[in-house]
Amino acid sequence: MAVRVMIEPYSADWAVAFQQEQGRLEACLTAWSPEVQHIGSTAVEGLGGKPVIDIMVGFSDEEGLSAAVDPLLKAGYCYYPCFEEPPFRDRRFLARLQDFPATVFESPEDFPDRAVHPPVFHLHLLRRGSPFWQRHLAFRDYLRRHPITRDAYYRMKVKLAKGVWESHNDYAKAKTAFIRRVERLAELEG
Template identity: 30%
Template sequence: MPAFEEITRHHDIDPDEDPWVQGPPAPETVVLVPYDPEWPARYQALAADIRSALGDAALEVDHVGSTSVEGLTAKDVIDIDLVVADPRDEDAYVPLLEPLGYVLVIREPSFHEHRALRLSDPRVNLHVFGPDCPEVIRHRMFRDWLRTHPEDRALYENAKRSAVPGGGTVMDYNRRKEGVIRDIYDRLFRAAGML
């Protein structure tokens, strides 16, 4: 388990690092939709496929992101955290996921060796991290906090809606809601006795 200091620290990506495996994505319109009660079942099917493809190489598979929070408006994209022994060893998992349609799109050595694969239909962002990665813990804590704190869930939803205008990439959209996300993290970390 990482130290509290590692979990509570907001890790920034090296600005000189080019994370795009196949070049930067084209700008796309962010579309938010009401919570879909089918999202958990979609995640379960996707997780079963990932576990079947990877076997013991999939140390953990978890539904994270907005589609994992009942009642929260979100992009119709399932976010999944996959923990493997070493994200740098792409040969141990990428070729096994490609037959399912996953494509490696992001490689971020400066951000916990994060890798991201994308599935186009249905839309999935598969985030790959190593064991005891603070970011995996943060994702789960944020999800669980929003599930049990309707006031922050509403605050986050409002931030998402406010971040949509302005266009650009999904990363631009994410940057526009970052302040609210960090405020929520501050509250949940304090409540957990980590700050």
């Protein structure tokens, strides 16, 4: 099924939505003392993107990472074990979908219609300090410090969004080369 990606101009509401959800997540997961970070385009002031708040929740060990799934399901998040294939075996992915109850999705065929139940929050549960953790924070922070790169990324996303994609993953893959270059620049800046 072909999909279109909608890129919106930056909204200060994204930071407010993150802060509110951060408080809920910290209360829900207090037993594991997680570190909650706002990542992705919505975390960079001035950068437009899809209006989905991406959040990384970092744990000190595997026990917290796995144990956190049940309280998050009870809090209304959907869990996607189907996304725990390599290279994401050490990450748990959850999402809060608009007007959709907490569900465990074993297969992409079970996903609800994204147009009817769009994601509001994406949660990436992982170990603090993991390569995924470090890359996402470095990318976010580089874009925050370098408005020219941030603006180039936005222009690229707007251009890509004009196309029709097989899936949202195909759109994400089209951005990979740019993201890897920025990650390398962040690494060099060090």
